[in-house]
């Protein structure tokens with residue numbers, strides 16, 4: 030091979046070939062997932078168990094961590110006969126994965142792994158490895174979930190997204206631009222969002238005329254608030270996809286009013302990408318149960334239907350660095366009903382937010398993050414708020430007031446909090462001029478520092 034050709038092959042032809050091949054895989058996976066969503070719940074459960082069983086056997090043969098850990102626990106892979114057996118295995122947390130990082134890699138795949146890291150906004154970042162195949166499957170289920178909101182490949186889609194950290198190289202920016210143009214997508218960096226740039230964002234929506242608007246909840250809500258306050262109308266997309274943060278009802282209402290389109294909630298995390306998403310019925314979020322196993326755990330095993338638990342996830346296709354029963358730090362509530370759409374994928378009733386942001390009391394009560402936004406939305410004069418719990422018996426409520434706020438507002442808040450928390454908690458009020466966003470541009474409405 031002459032060197033010029035070799036160079037061209039290595040840098041141009043092979044990547045193009047490989048990309049073509051990989052896209053074909055992703056398209057094949059998409060077709061499969063597209064069909065499987067309509068299987069009835071029993072068939073899907075059987076399919077999910079079959080995939081889990083195969084993964085467990087792989088872990089027993091190939092993954093040093095599970096070989097050692099199961100030996101210590103006195104378990105053999107044959108003892109795990111159903112989901113209940115599997116649910117008795119310990120939950121993995123970040124500290125455990127960090128401490129035994131290399132042991133989680135499968136012997137035969139450890140040299141072919143890709144790596145990503147979680148953001149550090151809620152503690153130390155975590156690196157994790159995954160195979161190309163599992164990545165292609167993640168992309169396929171992502172397209173399926175976004176498709177429920179009408180965001181199919183090639184549709185004009187505008188993203189209100191956090192920009193990349195640091196300065197991407199020119200080549201990288203160029204690649205992104207070509208990729209986005211090819212897929213009919215455009216990105217707007219929400220790190221630039223401020224009172225003075227809001228009209229730019231509105232102008233960009235009018236100019237691009239997206240079929241679908243996708244964004245961080247905080248960014249979409251902030252823009253919606255601004256549009257409502259200033260009376261500015263923008264081009265109405267067909268749908269809005271809310272991502273990356275817990276979506277509260279008051280935020281959904283504001284977005285639908287401001288943009289004149291239905292909001293589709295989605296739930297994902299960096300470790301697994303899309304976990305669940307709303308279909309056109311908005312009656313909960315369909316879990317990608319043919320790709321992931323999602324459990325909701327209580328203090329004594331799985332929570333009953335309709336209850337809130339911590340989210341425990343197993344990626345059924347990541348054979349390279351399998352994380353069995355990974356606790357991702359979120360809380361969610363299961364659903365007691367199916368969805369009228371006919372998809373067999375089970376539903377989450379709602380995602381309650383970070384475990385860290387749930388409010389607790391000394392007598393063991395747990396208040397989901399949803400409570401305060403729900404209660405405060407009807408109080409006159411509250412522009413923005415943030416609740417911080419530093420101790421079990423103390424809550425600090427910061428309220429950005431406007432002229433409509435008065436003694437009756439305060440009395441109402443006190444009464445409503447007494448109803449759910451009794452006298453077990455001291456409530457302290459603060460009235461700052463503003464509440465800053467987090468470093469990643471998110472607005473956290475409740476924060477637990479316990």
Ligand SMILES: [Zn+2]
Nearest residue numbers: 308310368370
């Ligand atoms: Zn549905």
